[in-house]
Amino acid sequence: MESLSALRVNAPKKWFVIYTRPRWEKKVDELLKLQGIISYCPLKRVKHKWADRMKEVELPLFNSYVFVYIDPREELKVRVTLGVMNFVYYMGKPAQVRDVVIEEVKRCMETFSDVEVVDLQHMEIGDRVMIKEGLMNHKEGQIIKLRQKSVVVVIDTLNCVLLTNVNIEDLELIN
Numbered sequence: 160m161e162s163l164s165a166l167r168v169n170a171p172k173k174w175f176v177i178y179t180r181p182r183w184e185k186k187v188d189e190l191l192k193l194q195g196i197i198s199y200c201p202l203k204r205v206k207h208k209w210a211d212r213m214k215e216v217e218l219p220l221f222n223s224y225v226f227v228y229i230d231p232r233e234e235l236k237v238r239v240t241l242g243v244m245n246f247v248y249y250m251g252k253p254a255q256v257r258d259v260v261i262e263e264v265k266r267c268m269e270t271f272s273d274v275e276v277v278d279l280q281h282m283e284i285g286d287r288v289m290i291k292e293g294l295m296n297h298k299e300g301q302i303i304k305l306r307q308k309s310v311v312v313v314i315d316t317l318n319c320v321l322l323t324n325v326n327i328e329d330l331e332l333i334n
Contacts, residue, residue, distance in 0.1 A: 170230050175229065179223050188200035190242065198225055283302070284305060286301070286332060287299060290323075290330060293325070
């Protein structure tokens with residue numbers, strides 16, 4: 160019978176998810192690659208507006224997450240990399256990601272230029288929100304309909320009701 164360490168040496172590489180310090184995703188990806196570790200940090204191109212100019216920048220698709228393709232011997236190398244907080248765990252073990260899922264993310268990133276991750280879990284119909292951008296900036300309203308990347312908000316001012324579609328990233332929950 161093989162020893163546990165021998166089994167670990169022969170273990171195949173698998174994809175795992177690591178949690179990084181905020182805004183360190185690209186740096187961690189670079190540091191891992193410098194150590195010879197296969198890592199993947201999907202990046203999206205976004206137009207960013209500063210007070211004096213507009214510039215296109217690359218931002219991580221998943222905030223604070225990077226994927227690594229490692230065998231058990233490389234786990235410690237990943238853990239001690241500057242900017243790595245921990246592995247993401249599922250049911251008490253580091254969360255594995257199937258190869259097909261990583262390939263699907265890569266294919267999606269190559270095919271579509273406007274890919275983004277939208278978290279709808281924190282917003283529900285009836286929630287009060289403030290609009291942060293656009294013509295209705297600083298207006299408060301109530302969500303009446305959730306869509307894929309936007310919501311329909313009722314803005315009740317001046318004894319009338321205005322309905323508007325608002326991108327989720329332009330809203331702030333005020334419940």
